[in-house]
Amino acid sequence: MNERTIAALSTPQGVGGIAVIRISGADAIGICDKIFKGSKKLENSESHTINYGHILSGDKVIDEVLVAVMRAPKTYTREDVVEINTHGGVVASKLVLEELIKAGAYPAEPGEFTKRAFLNGRIDLSQAEGIIDIINSKTAMEERNALSQAGGGLSKEIEAMRASLVNLAARMQVAIDYPDEDLEDVTLDEVGDIIKENIAKTDKLLKTADSGRVLKNGIKTAIVGKPNVGKSSLLNCMAKSDRAIVTDIAGTTRDVIEEFVNFGGVPLVLLDTAGIRETEDVVEKIGVERSKKAIEEAELVILMLDLSRGLEEEDEELLALTEDKKRIIVANKSDIKAVDVEDAIEISVKTGDGMDGLSSEITKLYNLGELESGGIVVTNLRHISSLTRVKETLERAVDSVENGLPQDLAALDIYATIDILGEITGDTVSESIVSEIFHNFCVGK
Numbered sequence: 191m192n193e194r195t196i197a198a199l200s201t202p203q204g205v206g207g208i209a210v211i212r213i214s215g216a217d218a219i220g221i222c223d224k225i226f227k228g229s230k231k232l233e234n235s236e237s238h239t240i241n242y243g244h245i246l247s248g249d250k251v252i253d254e255v256l257v258a259v260m261r262a263p264k265t266y267t268r269e270d271v272v273e274i275n276t277h278g279g280v281v282a283s284k285l286v287l288e289e290l291i292k293a294g295a296y297p298a299e300p301g302e303f304t305k306r307a308f309l310n311g312r313i314d315l316s317q318a319e320g321i322i323d324i325i326n327s328k329t330a331m332e333e334r335n336a337l338s339q340a341g342g343g344l345s346k347e348i349e350a351m352r353a354s355l356v357n358l359a360a361r362m363q364v365a366i367d368y369p370d371e372d373l374e375d376v377t378l379d380e381v382g383d384i385i386k387e388n389i390a391k392t393d394k395l396l397k398t399a400d401s402g403r404v405l406k407n408g409i410k411t412a413i414v415g416k417p418n419v420g421k422s423s424l425l426n427c428m429a430k431s432d433r434a435i436v437t438d439i440a441g442t443t444r445d446v447i448e449e450f451v452n453f454g455g456v457p458l459v460l461l462d463t464a465g466i467r468e469t470e471d472v473v474e475k476i477g478v479e480r481s482k483k484a485i486e487e488a489e490l491v492i493l494m495l496d497l498s499r500g501l502e503e504e505d506e507e508l509l510a511l512t513e514d515k516k517r518i519i520v521a522n523k524s525d526i527k528a529v530d531v532e533d534a535i536e537i538s539v540k541t542g543d544g545m546d547g548l549s550s551e552i553t554k555l556y557n558l559g560e561l562e563s564g565g566i567v568v569t570n571l572r573h574i575s576s577l578t579r580v581k582e583t584l585e586r587a588v589d590s591v592e593n594g595l596p597q598d599l600a601a602l603d604i605y606a607t608i609d610i611l612g613e614i615t616g617d618t619v620s621e622s623i624v625s626e627i628f629h630n631f632c633v634g635k
Contacts, residue, residue, distance in 0.1 A: 195221055197290045198298035199283050200634035206278035211287055212634060213295055214303055218270040219259060224293040225286075226257060232272065237261035245274070245286050252289065253282045267303055268310035301631025305624070308616060315616025315627065316344050319570055322631055331455040331558070332405045335567050343566050344573070345615055347395065351388050351580075352611040358384050359604045366598050381600060382591045385584050388607075392581045395568050402569030404556050408450060408457035412484045414512065415494035416504040420522040423539040424494060425462040428453045454549030456558060461488060482511070490552070491517040495534060498523045518551050572623075576614050583607045 195215025201208070213222060223232045228243025235241055238260050245252045256275040265271040276282045291297065301322075308318050320339030327333035338344075361376045413421045429451045447462040463481035485491055491512045495505055509519075521534035524543055535551060537544030552558075568574055587603035590596075612618030 194296045195294065196298040196302055197221075197287060197295035198303075198634040199287060200273070200303075201283075203280060203283075205280075208278050209276045209283035211274045211276065211283060211290065212298075212303060213272045213274070213290060214265070214267045214269045214298075214306060215295075216270060217294060218272045219261075221290060221293045221295050222257065222272045222274070225289045226255075228257070232257060232259050235259045237264065245276070245289060247285070247289055252285045253277055255286070263310075266312070267306040268312045269306060298633060299628075300633050301628030301635060304631060304635055305628040308624070308628075313340075314342075314345050315619060315624070316348070316570075316573065316614050317342055318616075319572075319627060320344075321635070323569065325632065325635065328408075328450070329405070329452045329455050329457050332457065332569075335402075335405060335569065338566065339569075344395075344568070347391065347566060348611050348614050351391055352608055352615075354384060354388060355604050355608050355611070359601055359608065362597055362601045362604070366601065378591050378594075378597075381597070382588060385588050385591070385600075385604070389581060389584045389588070392577055392584065395566065396574065396577050396581065398565070398567040399569075399574050401556060401558055402567045402574075404558065405457065405567065406569050408459045409490050409552070409556065410459045410461070410488050411490040411492060412461040412463055412481075412488035413492045413494060414463050414481060414485055414508060416496075416502070416508065419494045419496040420539045421494055422447075422462050424492070424520070424522070424537075425449060425460050427539045427542065427545065428458070428460060454546070454553070456549065456552050456556070458490075458552075485512060485515065489516065490555070491515045492548075493517055493519050495519065495521045496523055497521045497536065516555065518548065518555070520548060572627075573614055576610050579610050580607050583610065 193216070195213065195217040197211060197213040199209060200212045201210045219232050225245050225247070226232055226241075226243055227246055228241050230241075232241060236259075239258070241257045241259065243255060243257065245255050253276045258273040258275070260271045260273075262269050262271075274286060276286050301318075304313075304318050304321055307313050308315060313321075317340050320336050320341070323336035324333055324340055327336055358376070358381065362381065365376055413424055415421050425447065429449050449460045449462070451458050451460055461484045463484050493508055493512055495501065519534040521536045522539055524536040524538045535544060535547050537548060568577065583603045583606045587600040587607070590600040590603065609618045613623075616624065
């Protein structure tokens, strides 16, 4: 157990209804009792109860508060935890925190509460990383996946693989160490089957990495088309705000506008580009070149056509320019359309019709349906790196078995795999990696 009792503001600084200060450690209740005045001492309160009273500085009242007392081990950190609910705003919480420090608490480091939960065995390392992902989530879909990870969804998969390989390695080691004993042998076929089962499980997790990257970083999406087809209006419609200037004048957009949006639960980094056409205007020409560069760099292209005008030469050129990109063709102005366009999603940025269809197409294109169903999706680069190494070591072990090499060679790779899987959950990870992970947390979590 940690000797220091720590304290920190757990809610964002600034104006608000309430602020919450968290204290954790063996002396949490005693330290709070030094500055709290209520109907009874906190040390006499039952666990998981709320106590009304005041925080004092000497004889002076600082604030009227509610104090939650939670006794170990049924707490976030598995230590005694006290949470003081003060009035919101900068001053009240600052004064209360200062009194706690005077009374013997230490200022918490970034992520120290969650680090203690990890060190005290309440959660593993991947669950801790899920917690920071919950805090940093930008969409409901991302938050759902992070919540699953924080709840142990990924950990259960990793632990099942690890237990399977530990059992296999133990049986192999007995056969290697006591070849003359009358023991039940583990056959090469059995070794190969168990390793291949775990390779398949690893592959299944790694296949979710692309979806995980989308959740974390968003899809870099370029909205392209000839001038005045409604590109800026589409960006505003997807962003649900007037982010881009919209006029009836062709060529209004002269530069690439970037905007992060949550579109139907999918994070997108939208690039509104200048209309692509032949022009003698020097500034517009620069904008056209930047639009073409945006197409090259984009992961997804939304190519807009104008149903009220039909396909023109500039549209045909853009269809050819983007044919090798992952793209969605969107036909705007469905409310006044004059032609039909094959394989295009018909929308109207004026009325909002068709936007659900566009959202569904993006979800389908990036295989995000599994996220909706609550499946495990790997989003963390550290986990992806470890799983890639797991696959490599297991494939080496299979090669050893299939080539008839001594079992102890395959056993070495299996032991290495067990250690790598332990890095994901924190069982075999170095202290430097643990420190780096929790350093990225906010203070108070």
